[in-house]
Amino acid sequence: MLLPLGAGAVVAPPVSAGFNPSGFDFWVDSPEMGPIKSRVFRANDGNTNRVVYVLDGERAQGDLNGWEINTNVAEVLQGWNINVVMPVGGQSSFYADWDSPSSFFGVAPGTGSSAKNSxxxxxxxxxxxxxxxxxxxxxxxxxxxxxxxxxxxxxxNPNRNGVFGLSMGGSAALTLSAYHPDQFSFAGSFSGYLNISAPGMREGIRAAMMDAGGYNVDCMAPPWGPQWLRMDPFVFAPTLIANNTRVWVAAGSGAPMQQDLAIPLGAAADRIIRGTPLEALALANTRAFQVRMMSLGAGNVVYDFPPAGLHAWTNWQDNAYRMIPDLSANIG
Structure with missing residues (x-):
């Protein structure tokens, strides 16, 4: 297990990935983490009622959210008159309140050469x-x-917001909506970790978090305790149903999309080699969540399993395009 798990049609403008000048930095002080930046994009019609939080993946950077770097989804959401909040940072965090700072063997952080950003x-x-x-x-x-x-x-508006994300951000979106139903009426997961207590999943997440910044999963949540189970969408599925949260879950097939092939051959091969097994794992994980929800009689979920899609931004951007009409109808 290597890494993540991660309607109507949207006519999107041409992709203009990278820094989006229509957004602005919005800083908030966290008592434990210090100043944290989010990028905010105002709805085109100026309303303040319709808000969505957009969560990054496991390799979240400290300068911009991956959705701004790699997609034009913020621009599309603005066109749907939705205010966009993109938190920045939180690599391997799962957007959770951790049990303790990440460390190994009781060694203080910042020791020797390991402190360098290698x-x-x-x-x-x-x-x-x-x-x-x-x-x-x-x-x-x-x-x-x-x-x-x-x-x-x-x-x-602090109520009836939406939240969605990819990989760790996908499972985090469901977690946030489950325990804060007054804030989040809609949650979307793309290639998310939706069955983290399945056999082998914790060790798969351990390897992924070590690779993405050198983080220790045991500091996030002790093995198999209440804190870990609280993060598992498969476990808290009944809460999503009881809250009547509108849920959208998606995962690709692992086959490349046309966009994945329209790049230089070497880059396309690398994307396919890396992205196919990861998305196959995400698909299996998401299907398990689907079976769980269906066994509980859930009627509040949309499932999106396109015939093509790697563990890549091309897939997640198209996931978002398909989801946005449903998001728009279930917030504010």
Whole structure:
């Protein structure tokens, strides 16, 4: 197990990935994490009632959210008159409140060469920085400090918001909506970890988190305890039904899309070699969640399993295009 798990049609403008000048930085202080940046994109019609939080994947960067770097989804959402909030940072965090700062063998963060930003997860395991020099408290930030700052400073509606994400952000979106139903009426997961207590999943996540920044899953949530089970959509599925949360879950087949082939041959081959097995795993995980929800008689879920789609931004961008009409109808 290598990594993630991760209607109507939307006519989208041409992709203009990278820094989007229509957004602005919005800083909020977290009691434990310090100043945290989000990127905010205002709805084209100026309303403050319709809001969606857009969550990144496991390799979240510290400068911009991956959705802004790799897609034009913020621009499309603005066109649907939806205000967009993109938290920045939180690599391997699962947007959770962690049990403790990430560390190994009781070694203090920032020790020796491991403190350098080498790009290798193993060499960074004993380093300092986000989630290591302090405890991650992302759930508290998103549902408390950021939520009320958006209301008080921008007038954003703090209720009936949407939330969606990919990979770790997908499972986090369902978790946030399950435990904060007044804030989130809609949750979307693309290639998400939706059955993390299945055999082998914890060790698969352990390997993924080590690779993505050198983080220790045991510091996020102790093995098989209440904190871990609280994060498992397969376990809290009845809560999503009881809340009547509108849920959208998607995973690709692992076959490349046309966009994946319309790039230089070497890059396309690399994308397919990496993205096919990961998305196949995501698909199996998401199908297990589907079976669980169907066994409970859930009528509040849309399932999206396109015939092509790798574990790649091409897939997730198209997932978002298909989801947006349903999101729009279930927030505000």
């Amino acid at each position: 790009g290798s997860g193993i060499s960074e395991a004993l380093g300092g920085g986000e989630g290591k020099s302090y405890r991650y408290t992302w759930e508290s930030l998103l549902t408390n400090q950021l939520r009320w700052a958006l209301r008080d400073r921008l007038g954003f």
